[in-house]
Structure formats: structure tokens, C-alpha cells
Amino acid sequence: MTDLLFVAGLAGALLCLAGxxxxxxxGWGPHLAxxxxxxxxxxxxxxxxxxxxxxxxxxxxxxxxxxxxxxxGVVDLAVMTLLMALMTGGGxxxxxxxxxxxxxxxxxxxxVTARAGAxxxxxxxxxxxxxxxxxxxxxxxxxVLMVSAMAAxxx
Numbered sequence: 310m311t312d313l314l315f316v317a318g319l320a321g322a323l324l325c326l327a328g329x330x331x332x333x334x335x336g337w338g339p340h341l342a343x344x345x346x347x348x349x350x351x352x353x354x355x356x357x358x359x360x361x362x363x364x365x366x367x368x369x370x371x372x373x374x375x376x377x378x379x380x381x382g383v384v385d386l387a388v389m390t391l392l393m394a395l396m397t398g399g400g401x402x403x404x405x406x407x408x409x410x411x412x413x414x415x416x417x418x419x420x421v422t423a424r425a426g427a428x429x430x431x432x433x434x435x436x437x438x439x440x441x442x443x444x445x446x447x448x449x450x451x452x453v454l455m456v457s458a459m460a461a462x463x464x
Contacts, residue, residue: 322344414464
């Protein structure tokens with residue numbers, strides 16, 4: 310079951326990366342760091358994986374802060390970093406830290422709330438609608454798949 314969840318998480322990370330790839334390295338680079346973090350975790354190096362994802366999150370936050378937009382990617386990467394940090398207490402292949410179920414559920418609830426808030430804020434703002442189409446569908450579906458698979462590893 311854990312292997313299936315890991316593959317689902319990787320598929321989500323690849324979808325997020327594919328949804329940002331046609332742009333510059335500043336758009337897809339943080340998600341490449343997150344994907345490498347997931348691969349490091351699979352290779353038995355959970356702390357290095359969490360650090361790589363955290364670096365991608367900081368990169369994405371710096372880009373979003375400078376552009377004053379694009380915070381959903383930052384939220385996704387921050388949640389991934391936190392879930393990976395929760396996984397570091399359980400060993401290399403077990404992917405389950407004792408006592409991490411409560412924080413994992415709380416993390417997912419906060420993530421869902423933040424994403425819903427971003428959607429509502431985007432619909433209420435006077436800014437033009439962000440790019441629609443295949444790339445946005447890839448990013449949104451990838452984020453849901455990635456976070457839900459990682460949270461399921463902890464439950």
C-alpha cells in the first residue's frame with residue numbers, strides 16, 4: 310500500500326511539474342526540487358528529502374513575494390515540506406511516524422482552507438483570471454494527488 314501511495318505522490322509531483330514546465334526555471338524549478346525531495350525520501354534519506362522540498366518552498370516563496378502573486382504553489386510546497394518532516398520520525402521505508410496522524414490531518418485541513426481562500430480571493434479580486442486550461446488542471450490535480458497521497462502515508 311505504501312508503494313502505491315508513493316507512486317501516486319510522485320505522479321502528483323510530475324503533474325505539478327508538467328503544469329509549470331513550459332515557463333521559466335523560476336516557475337518549475339521549485340517543483341523539481343520537491344520531486345527530488347520525494348525521490349530522496351524513497352531512497353531512505355528522509356531528512357535530505359524534507360530539506361530539498363523546503364528549499365523549493367523558499368525558492369517559490371521568494372518568487373511569489375516578488376511578483377505579488379502565485380501563492381498556491383508556495384502553500385503546496387510548504388504542506389509537502391511539513392508532511393515530509395513528519396515522516397522523518399518513522400524510519401526510511403516505513404513512512405509513518407508515531408503520533409504524526411493528528412498533525413498530518415491538521416496540516417491537510419489547513420491546506421484545504423488555504424487553497425479555498427486563494428480561490429475565493431482570486432475570484433473576488435480585480436486581477437485578470439490566471440491561465441486556464443491544461444497547465445492549470447495539471448497543477449491543481451497534481452497538488453491534490455500529491456498532498457493526499459503523502460498524508461495517507463502518515464495515517
